[in-house]
Amino acid sequence: MPTDKTKIDLDEKKVDQRVGENIRHIRLLRGLSQGALAEAAGITFQQVQKYEKGTNRVSASRLVQFSIVLSCSLDDLFEGTKDEMMDGLGIDGKPVSVLSSEATSIALKFDDISDSDIRRRIKALIATLAKSREETEEDELQGA
Structure with a gap:
């Protein structure tokens, strides 16, 4: 637990980008367009784009809304953020990244x-x- 004399260095931009990548990944796995997610959330698809790129920070209430629309847990939306921030190395010394387009395509078909x-x-x-x-x-x- 941090004390008054300690400071946790956190690259907020990396966290925002990772959460955005997770939103995009889960949205694609669910077969939803940015427009469909935006409509369900009552926002514009441009706003979804900004969230997915990490340009805009997603509020806690919006994250809860996305987790409901995407049928996922809040943990899913934050997947990889803690490990990335702890040592900057990701898993086994390799950067954590979202699935490749091939892997996403296979995953979508696998569910069928x-x-x-x-x-x-x-x-x-x-x-x-x-x-x-x-x-x-x-x-x-x-x-x-």
């Missing part, structure tokens, strides 16, 4: 798969491929 067994198999395949890639990279580093 109704068969739970197929979804489970796809997740297992992705985990296997990712593990295989990591092992290959480790082998290359060790000179194998």
Whole structure:
């Protein structure tokens, strides 16, 4: 807990940008346009753009509103902000970033798969491929 003599250095702009990235990411996963989110929130789509870019700070009440419209938790909207601010390195020394456009596209399509067994198999395949890639990279580093 900070005392009177300590100050927490916080890059507010980074936090605002990260929250905006999270809003955009979740909005895209839900298949909503900026206009649809704006209409549900009673604001203009330009305001949504400013929030998503981190140009404008999102108020607490607006965050609650977005969490309801986007069917997500407030924690989801703040995902990655604490880790980023704690050491500036993100996860495993790599910068934290939102999903690539390819990953977002796959995630959107994945939600359309109704068969739970197929979804489970796809997740297992992705985990296997990712593990295989990591092992290959480790082998290359060790000179194998």
